Amino acid sequence: MNQSELWAETDELAELIIQSPEIVAFHEAEKHLKAHxxxxxxxxxxxxxxxxxxxxxxxxxxxxxxxxxxxxxxxxLEELEKIPEVIAFQRAQQNVNDLLKSVTDRLAQAVLSGVADDEEDNRI
Incomplete structure (x- = not known):
């Protein structure tokens, strides 16, 4: 896989993330917060x-x-944290952070697994 193909795959992954329920909910919560x-x-x-x-x-x-x-x-800050729109936005933001962390962890695991496989292949 060359670098252009890698960037194309990255763009596809980004599009999937953008369409995820977590991102959709985040944008909705952000819209409600901005309207308050x-x-x-x-x-x-x-x-x-x-x-x-x-x-x-x-x-x-x-x-x-x-x-x-x-x-x-x-x-x-205490007053803000009592506003339902703020609470919803914070929750949505945390869900996005969790999603991105999971994706990052999964990518890191796949890369490390691939590196380990390559090292094993080189020993044979």
């Missing part, structure tokens, strides 16, 4: 708070000076 204005506003606030915390940490400011930002972030 309060959740989006809260996520934007959380990103801003996290950026501020990262800035303080990068400047090696003692945490006691930005503890209020950490508490605000934690509180906002």
């Amino acid at each position: 204005p309060k959740a989006n506003q809260m996520m934007a606030e959380l990103r801003e708070l996290q950026a501020q915390v990262a800035d303080f940490q990068a400047r090696k400011v003692p945490p006691k000076h930005f503890l209020h930002l950490l508490k605000d972030s934690e509180s906002l």
